[in-house]
Amino acid sequence: MNQSIAIIIFSILCFCACAPNPIELETENLFGSLPKEVNHPIDNSPTMEKALLGKKLFWDPILSGSKDIACVSCHHPNDGYAEQLDLSIGVGGVGLSENRMNGVQVKRNAPTILNTAYNGISSEGEFNPSEAPMFWDNRSSSLETQALQPILSAEEMRGSEISELDIIDTILLRLQNIPEYVSMFHKVFGESGISEENLGKAIASFERSLTANDSKFDQYINGDASALSSLEIRGMINFTEVGCANCHSGPMFSDFELHVLTVPENDKLLEADRGDGNFAFRTPSLRNLVQTAPYMHNGIFETLEEVMEFYDDADDESQNSNVPSQNRDEKLEQLNIPDDKVASIIAFLKALDDDNFDKEIINEVPSKLPAGGAIN
Ligand code: HEC
Ligand code: HEC
Known part of the structure; x- marks a missing residue:
């Protein structure tokens, strides 16, 4: 793990050194590849x-x-x-x-x-x-x-x-x-x-068997320099630079903390969703986004472009009329997303996808009820 983080620091520094205008990057909040093995609780060993x-x-x-x-x-x-x-x-x-x-x-x-x-x-x-x-x-x-x-x-x-x-x-x-x-x-x-x-x-x-831990990003971090395109690498650097990694950090691209983002309410609901009570929700992982649209706790955004627009607006005012602007997470104010960086960041997010997971469709279950319930 430390090695993966070291590699990413190295690649970022290397890029900066080669760029005509060196960029100052925060190096505290980094991310890395996922371990190939998962941990199991002591009293629930896997078979x-x-x-x-x-x-x-x-x-x-x-x-x-x-x-x-x-x-x-x-x-x-x-x-x-x-x-x-x-x-x-x-x-x-x-x-x-x-x-x-x-x-x-x-x-x-x-x-x-x-x-x-x-x-x-x-x-x-x-x-x-x-x-x-x-x-x-x-x-x-x-x-x-x-x-x-x-x-x-x-x-x-x-x-x-x-x-x-x-x-x-x-x-x-x-x-x-x-x-x-x-x-x-x-x-x-x-x-x-x-x-x-x-x-x-x-x-x-x-x-715990449902892992997807070998995205192009993981391959890149684990030593395959050709796994990411230059656009995706630029996206990775921009992602850190504009401030996304202040919350979306670690190998899951989540600090697993609660934050008030002021995501707009979903009109289908009669009552506002207060999250933890104060409109805070957990930073979600950014892995496999290609397959998991729509986005946010209430699925309010259909595309990653819409998510990026939201962050662009949320950096200076609340996007949810129930939540005053001053309640927003202060890390949002630090976001600075120039238009010309959006495409590369989205390309990078898509490179966090790993399509190789267990997709088996079960046709029969022991109860003999329709497998999956009333889904067909
Ligand atoms: C202040 C911490 C914070 C920062 C900074 C931040 N995010 Fe988030 N992100 C969150 C939280 C919390 C959510 C979930 C919010 C909700 O559902 O109400 C989220 C949700 C998302 C989602 C939706 C994921 C899903 O599965 O629904 C995407 C995509 C995303 N963020 C990308 C980004 C990008 C790109 C940036 C940088 C431009 C960024 N985030 C900056 C905390 C943050
Ligand atoms: C009716 C739809 C529905 C069904 C059925 C359902 N879930 Fe979910 N699941 C959800 C929703 C919605 C959430 C998010 C709820 C929340 O955060 O308050 C969720 C959250 C989860 C999470 C949390 C993931 C995370 O990263 O925090 C897990 C794990 C999960 N479900 C497993 C299951 C299991 C196991 C079953 C069957 C026993 C199940 N779900 C049945 C809709 C469903």
Whole structure:
């Protein structure tokens, strides 16, 4: 990791030295390549069978109150394990991607599951999977804990027929009546078999297998100087220089901190989304953006060009009438985005994409319900 950071400092300095007008760069907030291996919690060591069990559960609508929504309904491999809608559609929803409709309106956009194994990674490449921050407001930690939240949520998977207190027991009982799950849980977890804890562990183990850590950028940092074009390299330098890396730092291009950006509200929602309570949201990773549009916590921007326009305007005034300008994160004021740098920055962001991840479509799940729920 240190080596990767060293290389990027070197390439930036080298570029500056060669440029006719040397540029002063902040070198504190840098980024680097992702480690090839992910860390697992001590009490949830990975096995092939465990990840496979997690994958089946991820695709199985048996985990939803009305047995018609699976995790994959909103985090589908064809959509980079994110979704094409601005805001998720939960209980009662039918269809997939831009064709998903009806159903309960969820207040946020589904982030990708890709690379969530690295959530919380520091600029030094350190990360603790048991404390990995989850959600746009960081309100949950670890994939194991997070995995049960959508099942409990009335909007996303539970519905209103079964109470929050009863839903997990109801789901566990359903799983106990499916011989394939009984034997898989037993094989993977031994005596403890089907339990709330093991449900979270299996899903988390599958999610940790969803990595996309070999983008052109990673290849470049790891020594292949030809992996990035000169436009992309210029974009990388401009990205740092205009101030993006003050928040989008480290190997995930996120400090995993909450910031008030004043992103405009999505008119589909009757009430403003206050994020952590004060309109702050977590810096998202910038990896795999090519596959995860639309952008921001409420999917308000469809393209990276729109995101860049937003930052250009947000550096001197609030873009959300609920949030006074002085509440904006002060790092926004430091942004300075000359028009002629936008194209290279976007080219660089696209070079953070790695299309080589598990895209397997599951056609049959142990419950024999339609795999993926009412998505077809
Ligand atoms: C109805 C759509 C929907 C379903 C179904 C759904 N999710 Fe999500 N998911 C979302 C939304 C929306 C968010 C962001 C919510 C927030 O930040 O408040 C999210 C966030 C997440 C995150 C956090 C990622 C990060 O980087 O912070 C993970 C992990 C995740 N979901 C996994 C799952 C799993 C596992 C399941 C199934 C048990 C599931 N989701 C079911 C819509 C959905
Ligand atoms: C003050 C910290 C900060 C700075 C500086 C910053 N960002 Fe962000 N960025 C964030 C936060 C926080 C979000 C999520 C905001 C939300 O959803 O309300 C975000 C969201 C994004 C997204 C959307 C990603 C997604 O998956 O939805 C992109 C793209 C992005 N930023 C690129 C940039 C670029 C390019 C720059 C430099 C011009 C930049 N950011 C500067 C904190 C920052």
